[in-house]
Amino acid sequence: MGPRIELRGATALVTGAGSGIGRATAVALARRGATVLCVDLDEDTAEVTAASCRDHGAEAEALQCDVADRRAVAALAERVTRDHGPLGVLVNNAGVGMSGGLADMTPEDWDWIRSINLDGVVYGCQAFGPAMLAEGRGHVVNMSSGLGYVMQGSEIAYCTTKAAVLAFSRCLRADWHRHGVGVSAVCPGIINTPILAGTRFVGEMGTDRAQAMARRLFSRGHSPDVVADAVLRAIERDRAVVPAGFEAHLGWYAGRFLPLAVTDRLARPLPAWLTRSAS
């Protein structure tokens, strides 16, 4: 299918644009000639991303917003629509991580990750969607994850929110198809971003050893530019789901063909003899 929006000259908004995948995506959109609105909870880092976009020859602006705050997102949408008109591209990227089992999580932990990873995406679509639908063109990219379809017992909260984002995106895509607005879910694998810095580790995953392992794993990850590329591909080819990175592709296709008995077993923690040698 052809693209729903021409990137050159479009207005694109990226949440979580102050670091990692969000920053790489904002810069990639700038490279394609879009006007980029960089949104982050931390305005300082959003400003740096905007400066980087301008250095790449695009127009850019930094905006502060907490995506988990429905009113703040609505106010942002009002301001953006007033200043720039309806968005051409919306990238709901802001997200956090949580590692550990359900028994070790407090109710606040759950509210925290759900409100950012899932509610943030829903609020973004609700606030910016109507103007895009009225315009009859545009594209929404929601950041899911490889862990949105590869289940892991130790990442229960993260997997659940990202699987929900995947389901939400696919339903929304089916719904908004007739209005001319494309919706995609991008599912990154292991990407070396600062996400671990904003990750809550609880219970068994809170030990220094488990965190050191996670750090080592992430330092071997793909560059965030790989995901930025996937976002561009999702928009330019109007794709429903785009895995980013080898392991995300592997998980996506393996999930289709492996029997449930196998994926069920794979979701369990690694056997001790495998993890011991890694420390």
Add this chain to the structure above:
Amino acid sequence: MSGRPGPLGRVRRALALAGVGAAVAVAVDRARRREGWLADTDPLGPKGCALPEGRSLVVATDDGARLAVTVAGPEDGPTVVLPHCWTGSRGMWGAVARRLVLLGHRVVLYDQRGHGESTAPDGHAPSIPELGHDLRAVIDATGSTDVLLAGHSMGGMTIQSYALEHPEHFRDHVRGAVLVATAARTLGREVPAALVTALLGDGRMEWTRRGAIGRRLAARAVGSPRRPRHVQLTLDAFARTPGPARAGYLAAMSGMDLRPCLRSMDVPVIVMVGTRDHLTPPRAAKVLVEQLPDAELVLLPGAGHMLPLEAPDRIVDSIRRVARRADARRVSPAASTASAGEATTPTA
């Protein structure tokens, strides 16, 4: 099977050859595409290492060195001074400087003596203290106050040497520092000057510039993803630096120990290091963080040694965060460390 292949065997052989050929073609195509992708997604952007527009001046030091300086950005903006790395030049900081100017900073860039367009007096022996004196001279000559310093590699040593040689001046003029991929001590003992000169002096230009060894060494300075352009920039800068400066400063760095200065650097500091930095590895950064009174470590997963090329945005993040912390400290000097900790969004 043996002997002459029959007609069927020939077909099979041809098919196998075609298969291998196709595999090679696919591999070459992928490699070429990856190279294009690496160039396309270069964080330096289309302007590469170009300096921001600004005025140039030459600062003459007491001992006769002439330092080429560029001052860019609004005159009333918060000043950032950026000393570059060994065998580098102002250009190494180009991408960072342009972003800082876009964010309203006044940026002071200079070539360290013996590097780029700066000259050292005849017959002088390169040493680390003189780099500190030069930084002071640049700060004075440009009338900079409330300075934020960011030094990469040898530039980070320049900052430490400045703090060691001119502690009062440092206290009065500097409000924060970012130490990028640097160390207080490398080998900890002098390597014979004759050896470094033989390896890095002008006599060995060609193999270091064109040969596989020079390329391999430059490639080791860059982390993952290894962008050919960053390797080339590193190698070009190395080849442009005169042999005596290359050899002299490497020998000087091998013998130095700047750890005594760290306690007196009582300003907010961020120490940045890539996990794949082989030249100033993360453990060197940890020493800095442990000894500095108010320092924070920023680990860049996968990155190598050439952070101003590999991660210019992350460096700008750190400079602005140090400025934030310095402001917080000014408001409540007693609770400096605590308030800095609160304002902090965690970094790995």
